[in-house]
Amino acid sequence: MISKFIFPTLFNLMKNLTYTIFSIALLFSCGPRERISKEVFDKVNNSMEAKKLSEAQITQEAMVWGDSISTAAQQQFMSSLHKAVEENGFAGAISFCNGNAAPIASELSKKYGVEIRRTSFRARNPANRPTADESPILDAYQYNVENSIENEPNIQKIEGGDILLYTKAIVISSEFCLACHGDVKKDIKADLLNKIDSLYPNDLARGFRLGNLRGMWSLKIPKKAVVNRL
Numbered sequence: 001m002i003s004k005f006i007f008p009t010l011f012n013l014m015k016n017l018t019y020t021i022f023s024i025a026l027l028f029s030c031g032p033r034e035r036i037s038k039e040v041f042d043k044v045n046n047s048m049e050a051k052k053l054s055e056a057q058i059t060q061e062a063m064v065w066g067d068s069i070s071t072a073a074q075q076q077f078m079s080s081l082h083k084a085v086e087e088n089g090f091a092g093a094i095s096f097c098n099g100n101a102a103p104i105a106s107e108l109s110k111k112y113g114v115e116i117r118r119t120s121f122r123a124r125n126p127a128n129r130p131t132a133d134e135s136p137i138l139d140a141y142q143y144n145v146e147n148s149i150e151n152e153p154n155i156q157k158i159e160g161g162d163i164l165l166y167t168k169a170i171v172i173s174s175e176f177c178l179a180c181h182g183d184v185k186k187d188i189k190a191d192l193l194n195k196i197d198s199l200y201p202n203d204l205a206r207g208f209r210l211g212n213l214r215g216m217w218s219l220k221i222p223k224k225a226v227v228n229r230l
Ligand code: HEC
Pocket: 081, 085, 090, 091, 093, 094, 097, 098, 101, 102, 118, 119, 120, 122, 123, 124, 125, 126, 128, 170, 171, 172, 173, 174, 176, 177, 178, 179, 180, 181, 205, 214, 215, 216
């Protein structure tokens, strides 16, 4: 059963197992990709040892850092979006989102040294569809929302443990979101809908209601960068 912490015990077991399999794979592998990965692995492990850090401390720090980056990113997206709506109306703001959402995300990614994006099963921009690492987490968030379980941010090790994937659910929180993501007859005005259709012919991000899961923040945090912060 999926709990709000996304299978805490089973998840830990799987993590340990993945770790073991990964270490065994390293012992027997000799490809260049594995060698690079082993170098990173050893470097992080050595600096962890020098600083006497535990895995739990690293996960905790990644959680704190992920929370603060995603909050800052959310604020930046929202203030730019509100400004665009005030200046050009909702239809005008669609062009703003179309041209600026990705550049804002990549600017923030550069600033923090962490890959930052938003992802959704029902994406407006196909580039925001979930990866294989992200899909099961989105599934769990969706399950929680449907069963009135509070969603907590989550950290998961990916890419052999070199990357900590921080995620945080994004919920349709106000009427403001519905103007562009709500019901096509009730919430989204006709001129706006035309604009969305022309810019996003494969749009899936419509028909949402207040309280629905819209997607999630997804941050790829290098473990090395977290260790350096401690
Ligand atoms: C002015 C219209 C508009 C409003 C208002 C708006 N959005 Fe969006 N939203 C968009 C557009 C356009 C995109 C696609 C951006 C891109 O090309 O990456 C988008 C993308 C997203 C994405 C990324 C996933 C995807 O579908 O591509 C999320 C998550 C999201 N919006 C959540 C929200 C939430 C939550 C609110 C309310 C707080 C909101 N949006 C308000 C227009 C809007």
